[in-house]
Amino acid sequence: MSTRPIEVAPPQTVQTVTFDATMDARVAELRQRYPTSRAALLPVLWLCQERYGWISPGVIRAVAERLAESPAFVEGVVTFYTMYQTAPPARYVLQVCTTLSCAWTGARGLVAHLKERLGIGFGETTPDGTFQLVGVQCLGACGRAPVIQINDDYYEDLDVARLDAILDELSGRR
Ligand code: FES
Numbered sequence: 001m002s003t004r005p006i007e008v009a010p011p012q013t014v015q016t017v018t019f020d021a022t023m024d025a026r027v028a029e030l031r032q033r034y035p036t037s038r039a040a041l042l043p044v045l046w047l048c049q050e051r052y053g054w055i056s057p058g059v060i061r062a063v064a065e066r067l068a069e070s071p072a073f074v075e076g077v078v079t080f081y082t083m084y085q086t087a088p089p090a091r092y093v094l095q096v097c098t099t100l101s102c103a104w105t106g107a108r109g110l111v112a113h114l115k116e117r118l119g120i121g122f123g124e125t126t127p128d129g130t131f132q133l134v135g136v137q138c139l140g141a142c143g144r145a146p147v148i149q150i151n152d153d154y155y156e157d158l159d160v161a162r163l164d165a166i167l168d169e170l171s172g173r174r
Helices: 021-032 038-052 057-067 071-080 100-104 107-118 160-171
Strands: 092-097 131-136 148-150 153-155
Touching: 021 038, 021 057, 038 057, 038 071, 057 071, 092 107, 100 107, 107 131, 107 160, 148 160, 153 160
Parallel strands: 092 131
Antiparallel strands: 092 148, 148 153
16 A cells, blocks of 8 residues: 655645635536535535645635635534644544444554654654644444554554554655
8 A cells, every 4th residue: 555645735835825727626516516515615625635735724715715605614614523634734644543343453552552653642743744643433444443544545454563564664755
C-alpha cells in the first residue's frame, strides 16, 4: 500500500480563498447532485479538504458564499464532524480505532506503542509535522481488527511489528 501524504496549504495562502475555474466547476457539479445547497455542503467541504488539506476560515467563507449559507452555519458543520481538519494537519494522520473489537484484539497495545514511539498523545502532532495521532470510534472494519486509518487508507489486522514497519516506511519518505 502506498499512502499518499496530505498536501497542506500553508495558513497564509488560505486566509482568503477564491475558487479557481476547476474548483468552481467541481463545486457546481456537486451542487447539481443534491436538491439543496445545504445538502451539498458535506461533499463540497470534503472536496475543499482534498484540495487545501484542511478547512481554514478562508475556505469556510468561500464555501458559504458559493452555497449561499452563512459562514457561521458552515463553521458549525465543520467543527461538528471530526473528519474535517480545522488546522493544518500532519503529513500522515493516524486514526486509531479504540472501539470494542479493536480493543479486544490489541488496540490498547498499539496505542501505547504509538504514544511511546512518537512521543505524542491523542490530538497531538510530532514536532516535525510528520505524524498526528487521533483516537476514533469504530472505523467499520471490525472483522479485520485492530484497524488504523492513515490518511485515506485502512491498515488492518495490525500488530506492533507491522505498525513499526509502516511507520518506518512513511517516515523514510520526503
Ligand atoms: S471496532 Fe475497530 S473497526 Fe470496528
